[in-house]
Amino acid sequence: MRRKTFARMNCSIARALELVGEWWTMLIMREAFLGTRRFRDFQCNLGIARNILSARLKKLVARGVLTREAAPGGGRRLEYRLTEKGRAFFPVLMALMQWGDQWVAGPDRAPVKVVERASGREIAQVAVRGADGRVLQPAEVAMVAGPGAGPAMRARLASRAARPVAVRSRERDAARAGG
Amino acid sequence: MRRKTFARMNCSIARALELVGEWWTMLIMREAFLGTRRFRDFQCNLGIARNILSARLKKLVARGVLTREAAPGGGRRLEYRLTEKGRAFFPVLMALMQWGDQWVAGPDRAPVKVVERASGREIAQVAVRGADGRVLQPAEVAMVAGPGAGPAMRARLASRAARPVAVRSRERDAARAGG
DNA sequence: AACAATGGTTTCATCATGAAACTAATTTCC
DNA sequence: GGAAATTAGTTTCATGATGAAACCATTGTT
Incomplete structure (x- = not known):
């Protein structure tokens, strides 16, 4: 049977997952936040099959998460870049990364550390906060x-x-x- | 070909997705945070096939995200409940929900509002913050x-x-x- | 014109998913 | 005590998604 769609569900999590919940898509987003822009680089860095990468990028562009533009340089160069909607996804990825660091990789085995560019200090834990800022x-x-x-x-x-x-x-x- | 595993990747996002990134799994987590504990309720509320639900719950229990215990009451009642590891996933789901609210459902069409129990005020946007608390x-x-x-x-x-x-x-x- | 680089699409074997049917353990009803 | 009901699955099978390799198309270089 066909895979069920979450789009009809009256739930923002389901509707968000309809865009970014497919296998590979969140890792494509991670790559984009790491600065990757070209088809080739996504493919090499992730080890994803090209037809799948093509399909995922197409969907992300159609949904307004990425843009696809011609890039300067030789050949038929294209660039995929995050839109505002795509950049707004940042807290989700950081929360997911921190959860993986703490509960899957184990403490002090984080492969990547995220620091504030200005100060070099590590960012805080992403948390749910009330209107007053309390966790x-x-x-x-x-x-x-x-x-x-x-x-x-x-x-x-x-x-x-x-x-x-x-x-x-x-x-x-x-x-x-x-x- | 077999679906690739993300477990070998040196990336906490990939390793987190290995546990919770499969189709349906995040919605099962959402249900758990909404208070659902029984197999039947997960199945009815989500409309998921029972064999898939069974497989996903089994994996979540094996990975320490949920516990499975006998529950009081008639029949062969079991309860699936979030562990500390599972509850630590809260910021990820809230960030995903807020992104869906703002960028997929559209503003002011959120199906669910999350409020602070004590005050009734809506929670803040989940955000990435520096050591000093600045977004x-x-x-x-x-x-x-x-x-x-x-x-x-x-x-x-x-x-x-x-x-x-x-x-x-x-x-x-x-x-x-x-x- | 031939060749290379980039960014795909097509083809095909294999795995995952969904629906329905079947199984099993426990409790309630008669 | 036995039948039925409730809950929680597992099995079976048709169909769709995935991964790898091959093929195609556009642009730029030699």
Whole structure:
């Protein structure tokens, strides 16, 4: 059967994943943030098949995440560059990288360190913050219906509004389970 | 050919995606943060095929993102719950949701609003911040080799250390391109 | 004109996905 | 105690996505 689309779901995460959630796409975004612009370089740096890279780039351009422009220089050179929409994706990638650093690679084994260009100091952990800037844990927030919520989502959110993601202590050992 | 694995890549984003980057997995995480714990509820809320859900949950448990425990109640009830590692994924999902709200759903069409439980005020934008708490744009940071960088990554980062993600003005129209 | 570099598209074998059918463990109803 | 129901899967099978290699097209160089 055909792979299901997330586009119809009344959920911004699903709709975002429809654009960037396919296999390879987030790594293409990573490359773009690392400064890669040319088809050849994406292909070599990632080791992705060319037909797949072509399809992914095409979709990202069509969705306004990248632009495709002729580049100066010999041959048939093109450049793929991040748009404003693409650059706005930065926090997602940084959050994902930090999670990988801390929970997959292991502490102090990060392959890449992100530093503030001006000062050379490492950036802070990407975190969810309240209006006052305080860092919030999952249990400290609630999901409520937004202006774009359909009837189904509205019903779901109403029925569980009082049920945060509870934190239990007995799982600490299990959280270290194998890789 | 078999789908390539990202696990060997010297990149925390790739390694994170190896765990949560498969089709459906991030939406399963979203459901978990919304409070869903039972197989049946994941299946109904997402509309995912049961064999795929089974495979994804199994992998998330094996990787320490979820726990699987018997739950009180009739039948053969099980509960899947987020571990500390799973809860640490919160900023990634919130960043993704906000990006979807702003750039895919369109402004003021967000299906879900996330508010601080204590005050009821909406949370802030998830952003990359420096050590001093100031919000940083992609062009304001540099990627440098971390303790876990291999020779190849080290060489790449050294050669492009001086090349930030440049911001050009002429793309503003293109960024609005079709959906 | 021939050749090389870049950026693809096409073809084909293999793997992943989705739907439905089937299995298994536990509890409730009669 | 046995039948049915609930939950949580696994198996089977048709179809779609992926990866590798081959092929094509445009532009610039010799």
